[in-house]
Amino acid sequence: MFLCGHQLPERGCLLLWLLPSVLKAQLSGEVSPQPLPCQQTTPQVSCQGLGLHTFPEELGPGVKQLDLSNNFIHNLTESCTSQFRQLEHLNICFNQLETVSEMALAHLTHLHTLLLAANNLDRNYFTNGRAFRRLRSLETLDLSANNLDSDMAAWYFSNLTSLKKLDLSWNEMTRLPGGVFQGMLKLREINLNNNLIMEIEEGAFEPLVGLKVVNLAMNSLHCISDFSLTQLQVLNLSYNALEFFASEQGEENYQLQVLDLSHNSLIYFPKLPKLHHLTHLNLSNNAIISLAPNSTTTAEFTLWHEKTVRPNMSLDVYNIAASLAKVTDLDLSNNQLSLFPFTFFHNLSSLQNLNMAMNCLQNMTMESSDGDIESNKPVVMQRPGLSVCSLDLQSNLIHSLPRWFFDMLPKLETIDLGSNSLQPCQSCDTNEREVLMEHNSAHKVKKGKQNWENSMDQKTGGEVQKEDLEESQRTRPQSNECPRRGLALNGSRVGWNQTQHCKLLEGLVPDQLQLCRRNLELMPSIVQAAQETKSVCQKTFSDMRWNCSSIRLAPAFGPDLSKGTRESAFVYALAAATVSHSIAQACASGELPICSCGSFPAEVPGPDFKWGGCGDNLRYGLQMGSAFADGSMKSSRSGTQATRLMNLHNSAVGRQVLMDSLETKCKCHGMSGSCSVKTCWKGLLDVGEIAADLKAKYLAATKVTHRYVGTRKQLVPRELDIRPVQETELVYLVSSPDYCTKNPQLGSLGTQDRQCNKTSVSSNSCNLMCCGRGYNAYTEIVVERCHCKYHWCCYVTCKKCERTVERYVCK
Structure with missing residues (x-):
C-alpha cells in the first residue's frame, strides 16, 4: 500500500507498538480527558489517531498536506473540504469512510495524492465514483482494503487521466476486463496483490504505454500465455497458481x-x-x-x-x-x-x-x-x-x-x-576452499x-x-568483480547500518541502547515484530469491547497499559513472543547473517522421515528477544516494583507459549506427493495461533497483589494467596475499565459505532458489545459473485447477484 503507515517512521514509533517499555517512556503524567489537538507545521497538519468523526475545523488557510488516518470518519462532504483549496496530499486511511458526496472533492483542484486504504468504499460506490471524476490532477490513489470487486473499483479510477500510481491491493477483484484502465496513459505503477483475480482479458494492460511496475502477487491466476507487455520493467506474479508462463x-x-x-x-x-x-x-x-x-x-x-x-x-x-x-x-x-x-x-x-x-x-x-x-x-x-x-x-x-x-x-x-x-x-590442498x-x-x-x-x-x-536503473548498471561489477x-x-533500504540510528528511538534504557548498537542487524526483525504485534492484536480482539485500541493509537494512547491491567498483561506477553518469533525465523530464512538454522533435534527420527531442512533458531530468538524486551525492566523508569515484576512474568509466559508452539514440519521430495524422501525440521506456529493461545490465558488471567512472602515481596493471587502464581498464567494488578463508554482518563474509547452481531451470544453480540445501550440497524445492498463457471484455459466467469443485508452498530 502507498504511504499509509507501513514504512519505518522517522523516530521508530513502530517500536512503540511492540515494546511496552518504550510505549510507557512516551507518557508524561495523566492523559488529559480533552481530545488531543492536531499537530500543525505549516503547510503540514497531522490529526492521526485522535478519534475524529469528521474533518477538523479552523486549521487555517494554506494547508497542503493533511493526515486524518486512524480515525472514525464516515462521510466526506463539500463542507468538510471547502476550506482546503490548496490541499495537495490527503490521507484518510483506516477510517470508516463509506460516503463521498458528489461535490466533496470539487474544491481540491491541486490534490495529487489521495490515500483511502482500509475504509468501507464498497458501499455507495456508484455515487461515490461521481465525486472522483473531478480529480483531474490526481497522481496517486490508494484504494486498498476496501472490499471492492472489479466493477466497484472501476467506478473510482475511471477518467483519472493524470494518475501515475494506483493501489487496489487487498480487495475482492476477480477479473480485469479489457479497457479497464482506458485513458490512463500516464499510469506507471499498479498494485493488485491480495485479490482473487482469475482472468486478465486482452487489452487490460496493453494500452498503458508508460506502465513500468505491476504487482499481481497473491491472486488466483492459473496461466500466463502470450505475455506481450513490452513496456514493463518489474512484474510480480508470486503466490498464484501458475502452471505455465509463456510470452510471445x-x-x-x-x-x-x-x-x-x-x-x-x-x-x-x-x-x-x-x-x-x-x-x-x-x-x-x-x-x-x-x-x-x-x-x-x-x-x-x-x-x-x-x-x-x-x-x-x-x-x-x-x-x-x-x-x-x-x-x-x-x-x-x-x-x-x-x-x-x-x-x-x-x-x-x-x-x-x-x-x-x-x-x-x-x-x-x-x-x-x-x-x-x-x-x-x-x-x-x-x-x-x-x-x-x-x-x-x-x-x-x-x-x-x-x-x-x-x-x-x-x-x-x-x-x-x-x-x-x-x-x-x-x-584438500591449503589453497583449496x-x-x-x-x-x-x-x-x-x-x-x-x-x-x-x-x-x-x-x-x-x-x-x-x-536514474535508479542506470545507477544499478553503473554499480554492477564488471568481469571478475563480485557484488557484496x-x-x-x-x-535504498531502511538504514540500520549506523549506531547513530539507535539514538532516534526515544525511551530506550541504556541496556537496550547498547544492545541496539551492538546488534544493528536485529533491528529490522524487531521492527517487523512491531508491525506484526499491532496487526495480530487487533485481529485477535476484533470481537471484543477492547479491540487493542491501546496500541492502535500509539503514542497517543490511554493509561490502561501503564496501570497493570489485564490488557497490559496480554500486550507484554504477545510482544515478547513476537519479537523472539521474528528473530528466530529471520535466522532460518538467512535474513540475519549473525545466526543460522536451529540445531537438529536430539530425538531419533521416525522410520518414514529424517531430520533436515532449516529449522527456526528458537534458542537465539529467545536469547536476543528477551534481552531487548526485558531490558527496561531493570530501570525504575518502568514503574513500580510490582508493575515490573508483573511485566517480566507476563513476558516470560509469552515466550513459554512460543516455545510450546515449536512443532515438526516436513516436506516430501518426489513426484505426486510420493514422499520417496521426507525431510523434517522444527518450526514455529504463526503468531496468530500464538496470540489465540494467549487470548485464552488473558480471559483466565489471575489478579495478583504485591506483598511480602517471608522476607521478599512477591506477586501472589489476590483471592487465592495460599498458592503461588503459576508460571503459565497471565497476571494483572488492577481491574480493567469496562470499555463501554469513552473515557480517556481510563484509556477507554467506548463501543459507540462498533459493529455487532444481533444473533450472536458471544462477546460480539449486540447485547454485550453495546453494553445495553441498544443498537441501530441499517440495510446495505451487497453485490456478490454467483453462478461462476470455469473456462479452459484459464479463467472463470461469474454473474453479479445482489442481496440486501441488515447491519447493526452500537448506539
Whole structure:
C-alpha cells in the first residue's frame, strides 16, 4: 500500500507498538480527558489517531498536506473540504469512510495524492465514483482494503487521466476486463496483490504505454500465455497458481528487468521473450523437475497432481538460457531439481547469485549436451567456469562435493551447505576452499544473500526511476568483480547500518541502547515484530469491547497499559513472543547473517522421515528477544516494583507459549506427493495461533497483589494467596475499565459505532458489545459473485447477484 503507515517512521514509533517499555517512556503524567489537538507545521497538519468523526475545523488557510488516518470518519462532504483549496496530499486511511458526496472533492483542484486504504468504499460506490471524476490532477490513489470487486473499483479510477500510481491491493477483484484502465496513459505503477483475480482479458494492460511496475502477487491466476507487455520493467506474479508462463516469440524488445514467479505450480522453466533485459528472476517454491537440455522439448504439459493434459508447447531450454545472459540473480530454491544443471548455467554469463536450496540434489554429476548424465569426474578444462559468486545449496541431499565442482566455480566467494549430509573432504590442498563441518552437517562459510521479498517490496513500493536503473548498471561489477550485496536493484533500504540510528528511538534504557548498537542487524526483525504485534492484536480482539485500541493509537494512547491491567498483561506477553518469533525465523530464512538454522533435534527420527531442512533458531530468538524486551525492566523508569515484576512474568509466559508452539514440519521430495524422501525440521506456529493461545490465558488471567512472602515481596493471587502464581498464567494488578463508554482518563474509547452481531451470544453480540445501550440497524445492498463457471484455459466467469443485508452498530 502507498504511504499509509507501513514504512519505518522517522523516530521508530513502530517500536512503540511492540515494546511496552518504550510505549510507557512516551507518557508524561495523566492523559488529559480533552481530545488531543492536531499537530500543525505549516503547510503540514497531522490529526492521526485522535478519534475524529469528521474533518477538523479552523486549521487555517494554506494547508497542503493533511493526515486524518486512524480515525472514525464516515462521510466526506463539500463542507468538510471547502476550506482546503490548496490541499495537495490527503490521507484518510483506516477510517470508516463509506460516503463521498458528489461535490466533496470539487474544491481540491491541486490534490495529487489521495490515500483511502482500509475504509468501507464498497458501499455507495456508484455515487461515490461521481465525486472522483473531478480529480483531474490526481497522481496517486490508494484504494486498498476496501472490499471492492472489479466493477466497484472501476467506478473510482475511471477518467483519472493524470494518475501515475494506483493501489487496489487487498480487495475482492476477480477479473480485469479489457479497457479497464482506458485513458490512463500516464499510469506507471499498479498494485493488485491480495485479490482473487482469475482472468486478465486482452487489452487490460496493453494500452498503458508508460506502465513500468505491476504487482499481481497473491491472486488466483492459473496461466500466463502470450505475455506481450513490452513496456514493463518489474512484474510480480508470486503466490498464484501458475502452471505455465509463456510470452510471445516475436522480435519485440521487452524492457522487463525483474520477474518474480515464486510460490506457483510451474513444472517447467518459463518461456521468456527472445529479447529482454532481465537481471533478477525468482522461480523459488515451484515444482521444476529439470533444466537439462532435453527435459522440456515439445511435449504435453502434464500436471503431476491433477493429471491434467495441457496443450502442446515447444520449449527449448538451451535457447531460453542463452537469452538470460544479463541475469545476475536467479532463485531456484524449493523446487524438485535432482541434477545441478551446469550446461544451463553456462549460458548465464552474468550470473552472480544463485539459490538452489531445498531441492533434491544428491551426488554432483554433470549432464552432457543432450541432457544425459556424464561421469562424475568430467574434464573440467573442456568447459568454461561459471560466473557465480554466491551459491546457496542448503537443505538438499548432498553427500559429497568433488574437487572439480569448485573448479567449475572459479569466482565463488560464498557457499551455504547447511542441512546436508556431507562428509569431510578426502584431501584438500591449503589453497583449496574448505567445507566446514560440525555434527556431520555443513554450515555457512559466509552469508552473501538478501531476502528476495525485501527486494520486490523495495522495487514495487515506489516509482521506478530511470536514474535508479542506470545507477544499478553503473554499480554492477564488471568481469571478475563480485557484488557484496544480494540484489543490485534493492534501492535504498531502511538504514540500520549506523549506531547513530539507535539514538532516534526515544525511551530506550541504556541496556537496550547498547544492545541496539551492538546488534544493528536485529533491528529490522524487531521492527517487523512491531508491525506484526499491532496487526495480530487487533485481529485477535476484533470481537471484543477492547479491540487493542491501546496500541492502535500509539503514542497517543490511554493509561490502561501503564496501570497493570489485564490488557497490559496480554500486550507484554504477545510482544515478547513476537519479537523472539521474528528473530528466530529471520535466522532460518538467512535474513540475519549473525545466526543460522536451529540445531537438529536430539530425538531419533521416525522410520518414514529424517531430520533436515532449516529449522527456526528458537534458542537465539529467545536469547536476543528477551534481552531487548526485558531490558527496561531493570530501570525504575518502568514503574513500580510490582508493575515490573508483573511485566517480566507476563513476558516470560509469552515466550513459554512460543516455545510450546515449536512443532515438526516436513516436506516430501518426489513426484505426486510420493514422499520417496521426507525431510523434517522444527518450526514455529504463526503468531496468530500464538496470540489465540494467549487470548485464552488473558480471559483466565489471575489478579495478583504485591506483598511480602517471608522476607521478599512477591506477586501472589489476590483471592487465592495460599498458592503461588503459576508460571503459565497471565497476571494483572488492577481491574480493567469496562470499555463501554469513552473515557480517556481510563484509556477507554467506548463501543459507540462498533459493529455487532444481533444473533450472536458471544462477546460480539449486540447485547454485550453495546453494553445495553441498544443498537441501530441499517440495510446495505451487497453485490456478490454467483453462478461462476470455469473456462479452459484459464479463467472463470461469474454473474453479479445482489442481496440486501441488515447491519447493526452500537448506539
